[in-house]
Amino acid sequence: MENMHLKLKIWRQGGKFSKKGEFVTYELDNVSEHMSFLEMLDVLNEKLITQREEPVAFEHDCREGICGTCSMVINGHPHGPNAGTTTCQLHMRFFRDGDTITVEPFRAKSFPVVKDLVVERAAFDRIIQAGGFVSINTGQAQDANAIPVSKESATVAFDAAACIGCGACVAACPNASAMLFVSAKVSHLAMLPQGKVEAKRRALAMVKQMDLEGFGNCSNVTACEAECPKEISVENIARLNREYISAAFVYDEKEEKGGGAG
Amino acid sequence: MALNGKVPAGNLTEKWTKYRASMPLVAPNNKRRLDIIVVGSGLAGAAAAASLGELGYNVKCFTFHDSPRRAHSIAAQGGINAAKNYRNDGDSTYRLFYDTIKGGDYRAREANVYRLAEVSASIIDQAVAQGVPFAREYGGLLDNRSFGGVQVSRTFYARGQTGQQLLIGAYQSLSRQISLGSVEMYNRHEMLDVVLVDGKARGIIARNLLTGELERHAAHAVVLATGGYGNVFYLSTNAMMCNVTAAWRSVRRGALMANPCFTQIHPTCIPVSGDYQSKLTLMSESLRNDGRVWVPKKQEDAAAIRSGHKNALDIPEEDRDYFLERRYPAFGNLVPRDVASRAAKIACDEGLGVAPTGLAVYLDFSAAIERYGRSKAGVMGLHNPEHKKVIELGQNVVEEKYGNLFAMYEKITGENPYVMPMKIYPAVHYTMGGLWVDYNLETNIPGLFAAGECNFSDHGANRLGASALMQGLADGYFVLPYTIGNFLSNDIRTPKFDPNSAEFLQAEADVKGRIDQLMGVQGKQSVESFHRRLGKIMWEKCGMARNAEGLTAARRQIQELREEFYKDVFVPGSATGDYNPELEKALRVADFFEMGELMVVDALNREESCGGHFREEHQTEEGEALRDDANFAYVAAWAYNGWDTDPVLNKEELVFENVELKSRSYK
Ligand SMILES: Cc1cc2nc3c(=O)[nH]c(=O)nc-3n(C[C@H](O)[C@H](O)[C@H](O)COP(=O)(O)OP(=O)(O)OC[C@H]3O[C@@H](n4cnc5c(N)ncnc54)[C@H](O)[C@@H]3O)c2cc1C
Ligand code: SF4
Numbered sequence: 034m035e036n037m038h039l040k041l042k043i044w045r046q047g048g049k050f051s052k053k054g055e056f057v058t059y060e061l062d063n064v065s066e067h068m069s070f071l072e073m074l075d076v077l078n079e080k081l082i083t084q085r086e087e088p089v090a091f092e093h094d095c096r097e098g099i100c101g102t103c104s105m106v107i108n109g110h111p112h113g114p115n116a117g118t119t120t121c122q123l124h125m126r127f128f129r130d131g132d133t134i135t136v137e138p139f140r141a142k143s144f145p146v147v148k149d150l151v152v153e154r155a156a157f158d159r160i161i162q163a164g165g166f167v168s169i170n171t172g173q174a175q176d177a178n179a180i181p182v183s184k185e186s187a188t189v190a191f192d193a194a195a196c197i198g199c200g201a202c203v204a205a206c207p208n209a210s211a212m213l214f215v216s217a218k219v220s221h222l223a224m225l226p227q228g229k230v231e232a233k234r235r236a237l238a239m240v241k242q243m244d245l246e247g248f249g250n251c252s253n254v255t256a257c258e259a260e261c262p263k264e265i266s267v268e269n270i271a272r273l274n275r276e277y278i279s280a281a282f283v284y285d286e287k288e289e290k291g292g293g294a295g
Numbered sequence: 296m297a298l299n300g301k302v303p304a305g306n307l308t309e310k311w312t313k314y315r316a317s318m319p320l321v322a323p324n325n326k327r328r329l330d331i332i333v334v335g336s337g338l339a340g341a342a343a344a345a346s347l348g349e350l351g352y353n354v355k356c357f358t359f360h361d362s363p364r365r366a367h368s369i370a371a372q373g374g375i376n377a378a379k380n381y382r383n384d385g386d387s388t389y390r391l392f393y394d395t396i397k398g399g400d401y402r403a404r405e406a407n408v409y410r411l412a413e414v415s416a417s418i419i420d421q422a423v424a425q426g427v428p429f430a431r432e433y434g435g436l437l438d439n440r441s442f443g444g445v446q447v448s449r450t451f452y453a454r455g456q457t458g459q460q461l462l463i464g465a466y467q468s469l470s471r472q473i474s475l476g477s478v479e480m481y482n483r484h485e486m487l488d489v490v491l492v493d494g495k496a497r498g499i500i501a502r503n504l505l506t507g508e509l510e511r512h513a514a515h516a517v518v519l520a521t522g523g524y525g526n527v528f529y530l531s532t533n534a535m536m537c538n539v540t541a542a543w544r545s546v547r548r549g550a551l552m553a554n555p556c557f558t559q560i561h562p563t564c565i566p567v568s569g570d571y572q573s574k575l576t577l578m579s580e581s582l583r584n585d586g587r588v589w590v591p592k593k594q595e596d597a598a599a600i601r602s603g604h605k606n607a608l609d610i611p612e613e614d615r616d617y618f619l620e621r622r623y624p625a626f627g628n629l630v631p632r633d634v635a636s637r638a639a640k641i642a643c644d645e646g647l648g649v650a651p652t653g654l655a656v657y658l659d660f661s662a663a664i665e666r667y668g669r670s671k672a673g674v675m676g677l678h679n680p681e682h683k684k685v686i687e688l689g690q691n692v693v694e695e696k697y698g699n700l701f702a703m704y705e706k707i708t709g710e711n712p713y714v715m716p717m718k719i720y721p722a723v724h725y726t727m728g729g730l731w732v733d734y735n736l737e738t739n740i741p742g743l744f745a746a747g748e749c750n751f752s753d754h755g756a757n758r759l760g761a762s763a764l765m766q767g768l769a770d771g772y773f774v775l776p777y778t779i780g781n782f783l784s785n786d787i788r789t790p791k792f793d794p795n796s797a798e799f800l801q802a803e804a805d806v807k808g809r810i811d812q813l814m815g816v817q818g819k820q821s822v823e824s825f826h827r828r829l830g831k832i833m834w835e836k837c838g839m840a841r842n843a844e845g846l847t848a849a850r851r852q853i854q855e856l857r858e859e860f861y862k863d864v865f866v867p868g869s870a871t872g873d874y875n876p877e878l879e880k881a882l883r884v885a886d887f888f889e890m891g892e893l894m895v896v897d898a899l900n901r902e903e904s905c906g907g908h909f910r911e912e913h914q915t916e917e918g919e920a921l922r923d924d925a926n927f928a929y930v931a932a933w934a935y936n937g938w939d940t941d942p943v944l945n946k947e948e949l950v951f952e953n954v955e956l957k958s959r960s961y962k
């Protein structure tokens with residue numbers, strides 16, 4: 034359909050709007066089913082600008098579902114109602130003429146709102162900095178085919194490595210836990226021989242940082258898996274727990290000093 | 296200005312090894328006293344920042360993204376080349392070098408390209424050691440595929456997410472250096488100027504995008520790894536925030552912009568669907584391994600498809616024109632990008648396009664699905680399988696190879712490409728032009744280096760698929776960390792630079808002036824609407840085919856639009872104390888105007904056709920590009936001193952000692 038009419042209930046916060054935020058309702062005409070959700074917001078913003086109003090701030094970059102920048106809750110779902118789809122890949126053909134759509138930012142204590150729909154997710158970076166890497170320097174590597182890796186392990190590693198660091202799992206979780214994100218990284222690296230060596234240290238360091246950042250505990254709700262645009266599996270959480278428990282046995286605090294697992 | 300590429304003497308195959316062995320080194324205790332600013336944390340920037348941090352320098356790394364994990368590099372799909380010869384199909388460093396020089400239509404510097412081919416193998420080693428999950432075979436070893444313009448299989452890949460996995464690898468290395476304190480990371484900071492002290496680059500002015508505050512950062516050297524400028528066309532496959540500002544501001548301080556008109560139009564992108572369109576989505580070149588490109592032979596069939604009365608499946612085999620296979624039998628669907636794009640444009644210009652806009656050709660997988668299906672059935676021991684079974688098996692194989700791309704296509708278009716051929720059309724994708732650099736990756740401003748897509752160095756007039764990731768990582772991991780030592784070894788006694796010196800204060804005041812000017816216009820039109828209009832001029836007159844008349848008109852139109860912009864743009868919000876994406880865009884679009892004009896000037900100057908630059912006045916009778924080696928075998932490096940004076944051309948003559956200049960044939 035080419036001429037949908039929509040009512041948009043959008044969270045506005047900061048700028049000319051209140052510091053603690055409020056919903057503002059906008060009407061939009063002539064929405065085409067071929068538009069992406071963000072293109073629909075572009076059209077709204079163009080309209081607001083011509084009316085000399087402040088456009089809605091939202092983050093985006095690749096607009097093809099890979100960078101993890103876009104981040105909004107649409108009708109109660111992080112990245113909207115479609116499974117396995119980021120906001121930027123959601124198209125208007127999934128909405129109907131006359132719909133009211135509610136749009137708000139990811140909500141979690143560790144993701145403070147910057148403005149309108151924009152949140153700060155630097156906490157994820159700090160979790161990676163705590164140990165989400167393999168400790169090798171440039172030029173130290175041996176030949177890439179020196180260690181064969183079974184196709185099965187490579188596949189499991191890849192499925193976990195597909196995480197785009199968007200934070201929808203946190204936004205979906207009633208406890209605002211970051212376990213799916215953390216476990217995806219722990220699994221990705223633990224499944225490969227190159228990353229296996231440090232797996233236990235890594236799990237400990239990343240979980241410790243996750244707690245410091247104020248993310249909540251995992252109570253197996255699995256809403257994260259349902260909302261994750263990359264369909265990262267909660268099996269990764271089980272794998273993280275195994276690494277973590279066995280690691281907690283082996284390592285004491287002394288061995289963890291000095292720049293995370295660096 | 297005489298341009299010296301500083302290519303070391305000696306045999307091509309030994310230049311880099313010998314040069315590296317004889318370069319002055321900076322001792323570890325001195326490295327600790329030296330500060331380096333790296334702007335950009337894409338593949339090139341993250342790799343450089345991490346490697347320089349490991350070496351012991353004090354690194355400050357800047358990105359306008361909210362996290363270094365999100366740079367545009369993340370979107371690269373198809374793969375990365377390396378001369379590993381794991382397939383034993385005759386690949387070698389020399390062959391990769393030769394393919395790249397030829398693919399670039401003989402407009403790149405031999406020595407740089409050879410070095411790129413030489414270090415390519417180390418990149419794969421490095422990435423695997425970081426935990427990059429490249430595709431593997433059942434034996435546990437790495438898999439490869441083919442890309443356009445070559446006849447070997449040297450492309451390593453991680454499903455359709457190679458850029459993501461390589462960037463995450465580099466990001467993790469960078470994160471490790473951040474945790475160790477050797478790199479200080481500045482997210483959400485946009486560089487708006489480079490600061491020169493006594494003619495050398497010694498710092499930058501950056502804007503904190505959360506608060507709007509301007510900051511002065513000093514260092515002994517500055518590395519730009521700020522990506523390409525494809526978004527000057529507005530619609531492109533680049534991420535929305537890609538821009539030319541860092542490079543352009545350096546040009547405004549005296550750096551040279553090389554070959555700006557060399558832009559790459561990628562043949563396989565999802566066609567434009569409406570005027571609200573904000574970006575174009577690439578369908579990876581790897582699809583041309585298995586997809587066949589065609590249009591109907593008859594205009595009436597094409598018209599019936601456009602009006603919705605027929606679809607691809609209604610066109611019988613004998614009425615289809617597989618025009619790449621017909622025109623280029625040796626390479627078929629795997630001709631280089633510039634050749635494939637132009638052929639698609641010609642087909643659509645002849646009225647054979649298959650989308651309602653008239654601008655699309657088919658990319659068809661039915662033959663591959665059938666072929667894979669039969670082979671799979673054979674492996675499973677099924678004799679005389681039903682056609683339905685064959686198709687089902689074949690679709691599974693294709694899904695395994697390209698599943699995420701097919702899913703992406705379906706999400707965007709609402710059509711199932713396993714059944715109905717994809718519709719594709721060329722779109723702006725990559726910019727071969729960029730800051731002029733010498734063999735050390737140093738610009739003509741001492742101490743200012745450029746790595747990755749933002750330099751012009753390795754791809755000549757056309758880049759081969761899967762070579763940008765290779766170049767970005769080669770620059771970042773294996774070239775720049777060495778060559779920067781050449782410059783810094785003279786600075787080991789130079790104390791830290793003072794960001795409160797007059798040079799820094801002046802540069803900050805200049806930036807503030809630009810911001811105030813844009814905020815002050817308070818006109819009626821949005822930044823975006825100006826950007827769209829600029830893009831349209833660029834695409835129509837400086838896109839896939841160019842001619843003197845169009846280019847001359849384009850230059851005038853860009854100047855007029857720029858004037859209108861400074862009179863009537865509306866930037867809402869405030870410049871400080873607030874997060875203001877509209878102001879960010881306005882600053883970028885302002886620089887695109889100037890860059891766009893320079894591209895047009897360069898395209899006008901280059902009276903030949905080569906690679907992605909096709910001048911209609913210069914073509915063979917069969918419509919192929921006609922190079923002019925006698926007059927144009929040079930790098931055009933432009934100085935730009937403002938709106939009122941013409942850009943000034945500097946030439947670096949290209950010397951070919953190892954390859955013979957031939958007309959490029961893929962027939
Ligand atoms: C859709 C798509 C698919 C592709 N697929 C492939 C492929 O399969 N194989 C291949 O080889 N190549 C591919 N390419 C090309 C390749 O991805 C890019 O050329 C390459 O990733 C560029 O890397 P880079 O590090 O130079 O720049 P980018 O990744 O663009 O990084 C630029 C960095 O600079 C920062 N930056 C820029 N300006 C400023 C500023 N003023 N202040 C602060 N920070 C700044 C950005 O924040 C970012 O961190 C593809 C490109 C596209 C568009
Ligand atoms: S696990 Fe999924 S939801 Fe969470 S950050 Fe990664 S991709 Fe996003």
Ligand code: FES
Pocket residue numbers: 092093094095096097098099100101102103119120121122
């Ligand atoms: S904008 Fe990149 S994932 Fe949505």
